[in-house]
Amino acid sequence: MSISDKVHGNLAKSSWIRRMFEEGNALKQRYGEESVFDLTLGNPVIEPPDEFKRELKRLVDNPIPGMHRYMANAGYPETRAAVAAQLSVETGINFTMNDIVMTCGAAGALNVVLKTILNEGDEVIIFAPYFVEYLSYIDNHGGVARIVPADEQFIPGLDALEAAIGARTKAIIINSPNNPTGVVYNEDFIHRLGELLLRKEAQYGTEIYLISDEAYRKIIYDGLKYPTVWPHYPQSIVLTSHSKDLSLPGERIGYIAVHPDCRQRKELVDGLIFCNRTLGYVNAPALMQHIVRHLQGVTVSVAEYQQKRDFLYGRLIKMGYSMVKPQGAFYMFPKSPLEDDVAFVRELQQWQVLTVPGSGFGSPGYFRISYCVDDRTLEGCLAGFGNAAQKFNLG
Numbered sequence: 001m002s003i004s005d006k007v008h009g010n011l012a013k014s015s016w017i018r019r020m021f022e023e024g025n026a027l028k029q030r031y032g033e034e035s036v037f038d039l040t041l042g043n044p045v046i047e048p049p050d051e052f053k054r055e056l057k058r059l060v061d062n063p064i065p066g067m068h069r070y071m072a073n074a075g076y077p078e079t080r081a082a083v084a085a086q087l088s089v090e091t092g093i094n095f096t097m098n099d100i101v102m103t104c105g106a107a108g109a110l111n112v113v114l115k116t117i118l119n120e121g122d123e124v125i126i127f128a129p130y131f132v133e134y135l136s137y138i139d140n141h142g143g144v145a146r147i148v149p150a151d152e153q154f155i156p157g158l159d160a161l162e163a164a165i166g167a168r169t170k171a172i173i174i175n176s177p178n179n180p181t182g183v184v185y186n187e188d189f190i191h192r193l194g195e196l197l198l199r200k201e202a203q204y205g206t207e208i209y210l211i212s213d214e215a216y217r218k219i220i221y222d223g224l225k226y227p228t229v230w231p232h233y234p235q236s237i238v239l240t241s242h243s244k245d246l247s248l249p250g251e252r253i254g255y256i257a258v259h260p261d262c263r264q265r266k267e268l269v270d271g272l273i274f275c276n277r278t279l280g281y282v283n284a285p286a287l288m289q290h291i292v293r294h295l296q297g298v299t300v301s302v303a304e305y306q307q308k309r310d311f312l313y314g315r316l317i318k319m320g321y322s323m324v325k326p327q328g329a330f331y332m333f334p335k336s337p338l339e340d341d342v343a344f345v346r347e348l349q350q351w352q353v354l355t356v357p358g359s360g361f362g363s364p365g366y367f368r369i370s371y372c373v374d375d376r377t378l379e380g381c382l383a384g385f386g387n388a389a390q391k392f393n394l395g
């Protein structure tokens with residue numbers, strides 16, 4: 001065999017999201033694009049804000065000499081300073097450019113962080129349901145994923161977490177607003193999490209990082225204020241991107257922010273910069289860094305996503321589906337009417353509605369809907385959901 005056994009095995013296991021996406025493409029060929037309602041991917045339908053186009057045009061019309069060259073591996077100082085300034089305003093904590101590393105999206109950021117902190121065999125705790133790529137990213141850098149289930153409201157269980165933390169625990173990854181549930185963790189939860197981690201560090205004499213994946217931080221509904229990790233735990237590393245908040249997932253631009261009070265902060269940041277280089281990212285895309293420097297306070301229309309949530313959530317609840325109401329991101333994670341979530345997703349496929357089984361996120365018995373789609377898709381999928389609700393006697 002010409003490729004590694006591990007990659008060969010992973011190809012065979014290919015993710016449910018990818019599998020559903022491919023099956024969806026086959027359905028689209030059979031029935032035509034217009035008749036298939038694809039709710040599988042978190043690929044935002046909303047176009048980037050006008051400010052983005054304005055900055056792009058300004059750069060094209062007024063190019064900066066050398067603007068396409070290599071740069072320091074952490075990114076442009078001006079861009080890092082702009083990110084730090086915005087974070088300081090949002091959090092009341094004093095960030096400087098030395099706390100920030102620009103990355104190729106949140107995915108690049110996660111890989112850089114894990115590469116920097118993990119020794120072979122170190123454990124990283126994640127909560128089910130989880131963003132499935134965490135498993136690959138942890139494995140990429142010699143880590144071992146330990147999965148702790150969240151409760152019925154999709155809040156991580158702190159007792160279960162306490163039992164899972166041991167001497168090899170190097171990091172915990174949290175993700176709020178959450179993919180796939182849309183849940184936002186409240187301040188009290190984060191505070192108790194911080195207390196628990198401090199206690200466990202003291203118990204084992206170890207360092208445990210809290211990695212907060214905030215890819216959806218700006219996409220939050222009902223006037224909620226985002227509870228950050230910063231006041232609650234100094235060994236915090238936050239990562240995010242502009243894939244969702246500026247609708248730029250193809251442009252691969254994001255950043256890592258390290259708590260200014262983190263122990264050995266300088267060595268940690270030096271490690272992040274080294275890994276950004278040696279993982280082969282070298283630096284985050286230059287053009288995007290020139291642009292997002294001016295867009296730190298700008299976000300796509302969150303009201304538009306909230307309207308989509310309200311529309312679909314309201315209709316599905318009326319049909320008898322049961323779910324925790326999402327407060328952010330652009331996913332919902334209803335209970336599967338059949339115990340076998342894969343079988344239910346296949347039922348929906350018969351009505352040309354494409355979703356992803358909860359099994360793909362480590363939580364069988366549910367299914368994920370991605371509603372960052374156009375209104376035609378949202379309206380069109382209702383008939384299929386209605387048929388399935390009737391067939392399985394919901395409501």
Ligand SMILES: Cc1ncc(COP(=O)(O)O)c(C=O)c1O
Nearest residue numbers: 042105106107131179215241243
């Ligand atoms: C929870 C979560 N983290 C990270 C990412 C990766 O984001 P990016 O496109 O910025 O790399 C995603 C993308 O969907 C995500 O859902």
